[in-house]
Amino acid sequence: MVAKLDGRTALVTGASRGIGKAIALRLAEDGLDVAITDVAANKAGLEEVAGLIEKAGRKSAMFTGDVSKEADVEGAVQGAVKALGKLDVMVANAGIAQVISLLELSVDDFDRMMAVNLRGVFLSYKSAAQQMIKQGHGGKIIGAASIVAYRPFALLGHYSASKWAVRGLTQAAAMEWAKYGITVNAYCPGIVGTAMWDLIDEKLAEEEGLTKGAAIKKYSESIYLGRVSVPEDVAKYVSYLASPDSDYMTGQSVMIDGGIQFS
Ligand SMILES: NC(=O)C1=CN([C@@H]2O[C@H](COP(=O)(O)OP(=O)(O)OC[C@H]3O[C@@H](n4cnc5c(N)ncnc54)[C@H](O)[C@@H]3O)[C@@H](O)[C@H]2O)C=CC1
Numbered sequence: 001m002v003a004k005l006d007g008r009t010a011l012v013t014g015a016s017r018g019i020g021k022a023i024a025l026r027l028a029e030d031g032l033d034v035a036i037t038d039v040a041a042n043k044a045g046l047e048e049v050a051g052l053i054e055k056a057g058r059k060s061a062m063f064t065g066d067v068s069k070e071a072d073v074e075g076a077v078q079g080a081v082k083a084l085g086k087l088d089v090m091v092a093n094a095g096i097a098q099v100i101s102l103l104e105l106s107v108d109d110f111d112r113m114m115a116v117n118l119r120g121v122f123l124s125y126k127s128a129a130q131q132m133i134k135q136g137h138g139g140k141i142i143g144a145a146s147i148v149a150y151r152p153f154a155l156l157g158h159y160s161a162s163k164w165a166v167r168g169l170t171q172a173a174a175m176e177w178a179k180y181g182i183t184v185n186a187y188c189p190g191i192v193g194t195a196m197w198d199l200i201d202e203k204l205a206e207e208e209g210l211t212k213g214a215a216i217k218k219y220s221e222s223i224y225l226g227r228v229s230v231p232e233d234v235a236k237y238v239s240y241l242a243s244p245d246s247d248y249m250t251g252q253s254v255m256i257d258g259g260i261q262f263s
């Protein structure tokens with residue numbers, strides 16, 4: 001496929017697999033040069049995605065690091081700018097999930113969830129905004145929320161709270177950075193068939209006395225469009241959020257869930 005020429009650049013976190021990979025590839029297909037990051041343990045996945053971006057005719061750069069660490073996020077943003085020339089689109093996608101009841105949840109696990117899913121998004125938003133303000137021509141900042149940012153899932157309490165907070169942070173960032181021409185929006189997927197849901201399914205099945213595969217089947221019965229989401233469903237929506245077509249939209253966290261949760 002010959003990619004459209006866009007001239008813009010993006011950085012996607014948590015892009016070695018799943019939704020982040022689909023977003024990185026879709027933005028490359030849209031004609032953007034795309035930098036990607038993930039934890040060092042997923043370097044092989046990052047290399048594969050970087051190769052696919054280049055195969056689509058776009059430039060790529062890859063960085064490893066932890067989104068909960070300020071130096072790692074700033075290093076990736078500055079590395080992307082050095083490699084690709086500037087930063088127009090930031091997608092703060094990286095996240096973790098954990099299935100556990102609130103009564104059993106330790107402070108360490110609570111803090112780790114908030115460090116990755118909330119602090120990681122905050123650091124990604126902030127570092128990208130600082131770069132975009134310096135560049136002086138606006139930009140698109142996009143974050144990973146979830147349907148649980150509107151209605152929590154039991155046994156995913158701290159995960160749900162982290163995504164609810166991403167929705168609040170997205171609104172505040174949109175207010176503060178509108179004057180710089182930066183829009184800030186988030187995507188709220190429902191049940192997407194990735195490694196994250198493999199883990200959720202396995203743990204929910206254990207908690208609820210179900211067999212493997214039965215939990216995702218049970219939860220998917222609430223999807224009006226009748227199928228589990230694939231990462232590309234989410235990537236199509238992020239493509240819109242990254243494009244000039246969404247220029248009059250900011251501060252929104254929109255469901256892309258096949259019809260589970262209605263806001
Ligand atoms: N799969 C689903 O059904 C849904 C996913 N989401 C959100 O979408 C985003 C992507 O999820 P999936 O692709 O499904 O998950 P995934 O587990 O397949 O991929 C997440 C990626 O983030 C990376 N990551 C995790 N912690 C990191 C850290 N500290 N620093 C850097 N990278 C880190 C992982 O290594 C992985 O490559 C997450 O924020 C998730 O919470 C939201 C709603 C539903």
Ligand SMILES: CC(=O)C(C)=O
Pocket residue numbers: 097145146147148189190191192196200
């Ligand atoms: C993982 C996640 O956010 C949901 C809603 O399943």
